Amino acid sequence: MNSNGKFFERIPNSIIFLFIIIVFFLKTVVYVFIKLQSSGIVLGGGSDASYYHGYVQGYTNLAVNIWPVMLRYLNDIGLYSREGVSYFLFLLSLVFIPFITARLTGLSFKKNQKYYLYIILLCSVYPALFFYSFDIYRDVFMVSVFLLGCLSAKRALDSRNFLYSIFYFIISIAIGMLLLELRAYLGYAFLLSLFLWKITFTKRRIIFLGALYLIVLFIANYIGVFESLTEYRAGFEENSGGSTLGLDFSNPALFIPNFILSFLGQMLGLYVTNPLALVLLLVETLPFFLMLLYVMKNIKLADSFVRFLIIFFVLYASVWLVGNDNLGTAVRLRMYNYLAIYISFFYILRLKIQSVEAHRL
Structure with a gap:
């Protein structure tokens, strides 16, 4: 592509x-x-x-x-x-x-x-x-609320009218509070993204921020920030019926390797255990992965709204990739990550097309 x-x-x-x-x-x-x-x-x-x-x-x-x-x-x-x-x-x-x-x-x-x-x-x-x-x-309803929140956030970030922007920013916060009640870490990720969207990205900065991100995760886990998540995750092993990755986050030294494996197995669906998982890999994950690569390649075109989506992607994934170890549940949890990248991909593609057309004129 x-x-x-x-x-x-x-x-x-x-x-x-x-x-x-x-x-x-x-x-x-x-x-x-x-x-x-x-x-x-x-x-x-x-x-x-x-x-x-x-x-x-x-x-x-x-x-x-x-x-x-x-x-x-x-x-x-x-x-x-x-x-x-x-x-x-x-x-x-x-x-x-x-x-x-x-x-x-x-x-x-x-x-x-x-x-x-x-x-x-x-x-x-x-x-x-x-x-x-x-x-x-609740999943389809939550996705709908999340997308409405993204629409409100987009209008708040795009508007040049201060009052108009504040109006939609307040609506975005209200929607974030509803998401908080529907799924706590989904709401937290959405609300924090509303305040962190000014972080700018470049290809070089992505590498630096990625390394810093892993270091912060390691430190957070080491001091016990993720203790409740890892304890919750441990419960999947007893009730999963074989549908878990079986990763043990109790060892701080192995946290980063396990986190990467969790990303590969749950976010990218590479832990294929049955024909349905293979179908999901081809229909859901393959388009997502290609679009993720495209977004990273063209990260310099990310405006305030795309930065909001990317920051949400990272914050939200940081929680559930640690707290969840059920492969079926991962399909539910990652919908918001996938949609954030779908939107970012076509958004950036549109910007590139507009840029090419402008240079032709």
């Missing part, structure tokens, strides 16, 4: 659009068929939906996050239905998430039709988003 994105030029727009229609149609047919069969697809954390429904029904009063509280509130006002919420989540994954992701890239359907269609297709074929819309899991 070269810097001009000529790889994407090989397929006619009409073919890409046809693929999108086919994917939308097949996903709808499969979803309806499985729902009619009263079955579901589980990809890690299969008891979540049943727990949430049990909370709504009053079988338990222990809320581990705000999602079951929201569902119970809907039930209290007569608007809750397990199937209804599931269908709503499916619509979010089918329509809302692909199109808001495309919007975040700054691509225009009229001016950048091919790339616009590609990002829609990429989100449409993203397996995890589809799998977790079959029941009342």
Whole structure:
């Protein structure tokens, strides 16, 4: 894939659009068929939906996050239905998430039709988003909230009007607080990124910051900052049924090698244990990895919004790569990292195209 994105030029727009229609149609047919069969697809954390429904029904009063509280509130006002919420989540994954992701890239359907269609297709074929819309899991809702937060942050960072920028910055903080209640470290990473976006990147600085990052992680682990995460991670070994990497973070000297292995196994999905993991590697991880390389190669083009996304990527991954050792759960957790890179890739690609066109004039 070269810097001009000529790889994407090989397929006619009409073919890409046809693929999108086919994917939308097949996903709808499969979803309806499985729902009619009263079955579901589980990809890690299969008891979540049943727990949430049990909370709504009053079988338990222990809320581990705000999602079951929201569902119970809907039930209290007569608007809750397990199937209804599931269908709503499916619509979010089918329509809302692909199109808001495309919007975040700054691509225009009229001016950048091919790339616009590609990002829609990429989100449409993203397996995890589809799998977790079959029941009342919180994942699709959280991704939607995260993308709304990114949109608000983008407007705050792009605006030259001070009052307009402050308005959207406050909205971004409010959305970050909601993410905090949905998943604490997701919210923390989002909120911290709002205040760290001024960190600039160059290829040389990336190497320096990468080395500094690993040193900081090592020191943080050595002084016990990650102690609760490593203890939580240890619990996966007992309940995983063989779905863990089996990395032991208790030895400080091996923290960095284990962290790198965790990145390779969980973020890049290189620990392939079954055919489904291979499918995810090809459909999810391969595009992500190629786009990550492109973003790093063209890091000098990163503006305030892309820097926000990259900083979020690092902060968020730093927590879950240490705290999680379940490969199925990793598929859920990494969605935000993948989407951040998807957006950054097409965003930078658009900037490069605009730069080339400006030089031609």
